[in-house]
Amino acid sequence: MVRLAGFSMIGLSCSGLGLWYALNLRQRLQHLHTMNRIIELLISLLQYGKSTLPECCCQLAGQVEEPYRQAFAQVYREMAKSRGNSFSEVYGRIMGEALRQLPLKEQDRQLFLQCVLEQGGGDGEARVRLIRRQQELLRERIARLEAESREKSRMAVGLGTLTGLLIIIILL
Secondary structure, X not given: OHHHHHHHHHHHHXXXXXXXXXXXXXXXXXXXXXXXXXXXXXXXXXXXXOOOHHHHHHHHHOOOOXXXXXXXXXXXXXXXXXXXXXXXXXHHHHHHHHHHOOOOOHHHHHHHHHHHHOOOOOOOHHHHHHHHHHHHHHHHHHHHHHHHHHHHHHHHHHHHHHHHHHHHHHHO
């Protein structure tokens, strides 16, 4: 009876690990879509609203969900109270901390951070062009990940289950 309970725990835990990987992949894809939407909003605020980057952060804080909302609000508050720090420093530090807690790869984080941190000569058209270029890279990453995610998820769950079965067979 104890062996049966142990075998079922091994099988369930290995299958659960595969499911966890598939869930992480799905969450990563959702955050990449959210980042793409944030970049769209940022471009419209810069291009049509003629807002500065700190003002954009304040407006984005009211339009996006957590954890982005809190990070954008914190960037705006810190830029409003301190005149010594550059926007790039403040944004990179605060948004970097917020993104570290998400199920993203380092390349995803850097791509999102570089949308704002790349120096393009102020808040004009040059900056919008740089942001659009970064957004195109993000969209390519999303398209590639969407194409792979279904197969990777299925493979992860299958490998987790098969690994559990293999361990059980070895232990028999």
